[in-house]
Amino acid sequence: MLLAASSIHVSSAQELVYEPIxxxxxxxxxxxxxxxALANAQNDFDPPVEPExxxxxxxxxxxxxxxxxLSGLASEVSNxxxxxxxQESGRIVFGDxxxxxxxxxxGIELRIIEADGSTTVIxxxxxxxxxxxxxxGSSIGLAATGSSVSNSALSADPLxxxxxxxxx
Numbered sequence: 001m002l003l004a005a006s007s008i009h010v011s012s013a014q015e016l017v018y019e020p021i022x023x024x025x026x027x028x029x030x031x032x033x034x035x036x037a038l039a040n041a042q043n044d045f046d047p048p049v050e051p052e053x054x055x056x057x058x059x060x061x062x063x064x065x066x067x068x069x070l071s072g073l074a075s076e077v078s079n080x081x082x083x084x085x086x087q088e089s090g091r092i093v094f095g096d097x098x099x100x101x102x103x104x105x106x107g108i109e110l111r112i113i114e115a116d117g118s119t120t121v122i123x124x125x126x127x128x129x130x131x132x133x134x135x136x137g138s139s140i141g142l143a144a145t146g147s148s149v150s151n152s153a154l155s156a157d158p159l160x161x162x163x164x165x166x167x168x
Contacts, residue, residue, distance in 0.1 A: 069094075077101065081108055 020027040022035060053059075073094045080090050081101055089102040096115035101108060107125040114120075 073099075077110075 021031055023029045023032045073092070077092055077099055079085075080087055080092065090100070092099045098113040100111040100113070103126070107123050110122040110124065112120040112122070
């Protein structure tokens with residue numbers, strides 16, 4: 001009996017705790033390079049190889065040339081509208097595209113007409129200062145009714161156009 005009592009051991013257990021290995025799921029961040037190397041070693045996928053297109057260089061050259069020509073056209077339109085010799089309205093034809101612009105009280109309206117007849121209209125608001133001059137220096141007879149200039153604060157005030165100070 002003494003022998004039986006001495007052979008009984010008290011066993012103890014502890015809580016099982018899961019520790020992830022992958023750093024994406026909270027594991028040790030130093031495992032990331034090792035796990036990536038293992039994944040790359042097991043990866044047998046090769047992306048499909050596309051044959052080289054002999055006209056690819058020519059296509060790239062044509063796109064580059066078109067881009068430079070359109071950039072020059074954009075500079076020409078910008079100079080005609082905002083440059084030293086700014087015009088009130090105008091028309092620029094480039095290939096099968098026509099660009100028309102006109103100044104109005106609301107801003108500058110750009111109308112781009114494609115060869116198929118489709119039209120894109122862009123309205124660019126103009127900045128109007130307290131002295132009734134827009135950003136290009138031409139007078140348009142508008143003045144700000146408050147101390148700050150914004151599109152909502154502008155009105156056609158004949159006294160301000162005549163040079164009288166704005167009424168607050």
